[in-house]
Amino acid sequence: xxxxxxxxxxxxxxxxxxxxxxxxxxxxDSFSDGGKFTNFEHALKQVEQMVTDGASIIDIxxxxxxxxxxDVPEQEELDRVVPVIEAISARFDTVISVDTSKAxxxxxxxxxxxxxxxxxxxxxxxxxxxxxxxxxxPICLMHMQGLPRTMQANPTYNDVTQDIVTFIAxxxxxxxxxxxxxxxxxxxxxxxxxxxxxxxxxxxNELAQFEALGLPLLVGISRKSMIGNLLNAxxxxxLAGSLAAALISAQKGAKIIxxxxxxxxxxxxxxxxxxxxxxxxxx
Numbered sequence: 001x002x003x004x005x006x007x008x009x010x011x012x013x014x015x016x017x018x019x020x021x022x023x024x025x026x027x028x029d030s031f032s033d034g035g036k037f038t039n040f041e042h043a044l045k046q047v048e049q050m051v052t053d054g055a056s057i058i059d060i061x062x063x064x065x066x067x068x069x070x071d072v073p074e075q076e077e078l079d080r081v082v083p084v085i086e087a088i089s090a091r092f093d094t095v096i097s098v099d100t101s102k103a104x105x106x107x108x109x110x111x112x113x114x115x116x117x118x119x120x121x122x123x124x125x126x127x128x129x130x131x132x133x134x135x136x137x138p139i140c141l142m143h144m145q146g147l148p149r150t151m152q153a154n155p156t157y158n159d160v161t162q163d164i165v166t167f168i169a170x171x172x173x174x175x176x177x178x179x180x181x182x183x184x185x186x187x188x189x190x191x192x193x194x195x196x197x198x199x200x201x202x203x204x205n206e207l208a209q210f211e212a213l214g215l216p217l218l219v220g221i222s223r224k225s226m227i228g229n230l231l232n233a234x235x236x237x238x239l240a241g242s243l244a245a246a247l248i249s250a251q252k253g254a255k256i257i258x259x260x261x262x263x264x265x266x267x268x269x270x271x272x273x274x275x276x277x278x279x280x281x282x283x
Contacts, residue, residue, distance in 0.1 A: 020262055161206040191220060
């Protein structure tokens with residue numbers, strides 16, 4: 001895997017320009033769209049719309065990681081995500097990501113057609129290092145202080161950005177020692193996962209520091225409380241703030257932008273690309 005192409009199972013993904021990852025939550029309790037896509041046909045229609053709108057990756061999650069979320073039993077998570085991954089893989093030529101922290105779900109999802117493992121716990125749960133090593137797909141390591149039930153209680157850091165860079169650097173070394181090549185890794189600073197409002201925005205401002213890790217950077221801020229609390233806006237009113245965060249992230253080096261609002265984000269990134277390289281702008 002070089003800096004501009006990652007091999008997601010049997011599908012190459014270019015990171016020469018920022019790519020949009022569309023969110024598909026097949027859960028009843030996600031903070032933004034809980035319950036909307038638990039119906040199989042609704043989920044597939046949403047995938048079709050996101051692909052049409054320009055998503056390069058579809059990220060499928062079967063367990064909510066919102067603050068206060070409860071754990072989901074392994075079999076229930078498998079029942080939620082594996083049939084959807086199989087159906088998407090059969091119908092669409094798109095990269096599929098599985099958002100999970102369970103070893104068995106990782107293994108079964110990749111067998112079903114997932115091309116990326118997206119783990120908010122950075123492969124720290126039992127068996128995840130082994131399961132991920134045995135796949136041939138990229139893995140996204142995210143930082144989270146604490147657990148979803150407690151992570152917003154009182155997050156503290158010496159230096160939020162450098163503490164997270166250090167944590168991810170340590171996880172990279174652990175991965176290498178367990179048979180996962182560095183070239184297979186993607187990093188995510190974990191906006192909203194155990195960070196105060198000020199810490200989240202300091203992290204956003206200092207995203208360029210993650211370049212020191214030498215790996216693609218994934219950012220997920222879409223509709224999060226760091227947008228809502230700053231703007232005093234409900235979930236449905238956070239598009240403008242989410243787009244601003246996406247553009248800032250791309251300008252500071254993010255290669256994958258994880259979002260709910262695919263078309264608006266794709267459009268915003270096209271304008272950014274045209275501004276950065278006007279000679280390539282086409283109508």
